[in-house]
Amino acid sequence: MYTITASNEIAENIFEIWVEAPHVATHAQAGQFVIIRVDETGERIPLTISAVTGDRVRIIFMAVGKTTHALAGIQAGEDIADIAGPLGKPSEIEKYGTCVLVGGGVGIASLPFIAQSLKKADNRVIGIIGARSANFLILEDEMRSICDELCITTDDGSKGFHGFAADILKELNNTRKLDAVWIIGPTIMMKVTAEVTREKKVQTFVSLNPIMVDGTGMCGSCRCRVGNETKFACVDGPEFDAHAVDFNLLMQRQRMYTEMERISLERFHEYTCTSREEQ
Ligand SMILES: Cc1cc2nc3c(=O)[nH]c(=O)nc-3n(C[C@H](O)[C@H](O)[C@H](O)COP(=O)(O)OP(=O)(O)OC[C@H]3O[C@@H](n4cnc5c(N)ncnc54)[C@H](O)[C@@H]3O)c2cc1C
Numbered sequence: 001m002y003t004i005t006a007s008n009e010i011a012e013n014i015f016e017i018w019v020e021a022p023h024v025a026t027h028a029q030a031g032q033f034v035i036i037r038v039d040e041t042g043e044r045i046p047l048t049i050s051a052v053t054g055d056r057v058r059i060i061f062m063a064v065g066k067t068t069h070a071l072a073g074i075q076a077g078e079d080i081a082d083i084a085g086p087l088g089k090p091s092e093i094e095k096y097g098t099c100v101l102v103g104g105g106v107g108i109a110s111l112p113f114i115a116q117s118l119k120k121a122d123n124r125v126i127g128i129i130g131a132r133s134a135n136f137l138i139l140e141d142e143m144r145s146i147c148d149e150l151c152i153t154t155d156d157g158s159k160g161f162h163g164f165a166a167d168i169l170k171e172l173n174n175t176r177k178l179d180a181v182w183i184i185g186p187t188i189m190m191k192v193t194a195e196v197t198r199e200k201k202v203q204t205f206v207s208l209n210p211i212m213v214d215g216t217g218m219c220g221s222c223r224c225r226v227g228n229e230t231k232f233a234c235v236d237g238p239e240f241d242a243h244a245v246d247f248n249l250l251m252q253r254q255r256m257y258t259e260m261e262r263i264s265l266e267r268f269h270e271y272t273c274t275s276r277e278e279q
């Protein structure tokens with residue numbers, strides 16, 4: 001069992017938890033993830049390691065389905081059944097020069113760890129963080145404290161630049177020499193934003209989020225096409241060359257279980273309502 005030492009809602013429907021997990025904290029590197037099971041009968045879900053302090057790791061997630069809703073309901077002091085990791089290959093950290101980190105929605109959660117590692121490797125780091133609206137924006141202060149420059153965008157103009165992160169990246173790409181770019185967020189956002197750096201061949205990474213089960217390269221559920229090769233995102237990634245990823249296939253595979261996920265969430269809500277009424 002692993003103790004949750006802190007649990008907070010940091011933006012609308014987005015939660016931060018700190019988990020006491022010394023074996024993960026000791027080895028974790030930027031870009032890696034863990035697989036969590038809330039209880040003994042629960043499913044395994046992958047979540048990015050957002051930060052590490054001492055023996056604790058931070059996970060930031062949006063409550064979208066059964067397991068993330070269950071995780072959001074866990075209070076500080078309570079336990080979860082498993083946290084396996086760190087999994088996946090770390091981000092390719094080296095001295096590039098000027099790096100831009102683009103985060104969309106809950107994808108921003110991955111950026112502070114990568115930004116810190118790039119700063120340690122002596123890079124200039126520009127952050128672009130975007131959300132649908134100001135109330136969904138996360139980690140602004142933390143990113144501001146790490147990055148040399150930080151731009152904020154919202155789709156509805158409620159904070160920062162009114163528009164998409166891709167618009168700011170386009171402007172930077174036209175006016176400055178960029179040496180490496182990370183784009184992490186919803187799949188469609190990564191697909192569209194990666195086009196900005198294609199022509200100038202700026203090295204661009206995306207972190208893929210296919211359905212994962214074991215996280216160790218055994219089940220094949222996370223398979224993706226990258227540069228006409230089949231890759232398993234859990235062991236070959238999750239970060240890949242953005243200009244080589246087949247995003248359409250990824251989106252198609254992400255939708256494979258939509259109906260079952262809907263039923264599972266409905267049953268979870270029915271169960272939690274009944275349990276509350278019985279108390
Ligand atoms: C490497 C990796 C890192 C991730 N990091 C984060 C993170 O830091 N924060 C965050 O909010 N989300 C992250 N995700 C997505 C997260 O795993 C899903 O939101 C979560 O599994 C949803 O589970 P659920 O039961 O609540 O929802 P469900 O109702 O079961 O599913 C909702 C949607 O989540 C996705 N999903 C469901 N099960 C899985 C699974 N086993 N593996 C991958 N995706 C799944 C599917 O797109 C699905 O349509 C990450 C995914 C991957 C692959």
Ligand code: FES
Pocket residue numbers: 211212213214215216217218219220221222223232233234235
């Ligand atoms: S999650 Fe099973 S092979 Fe990647």
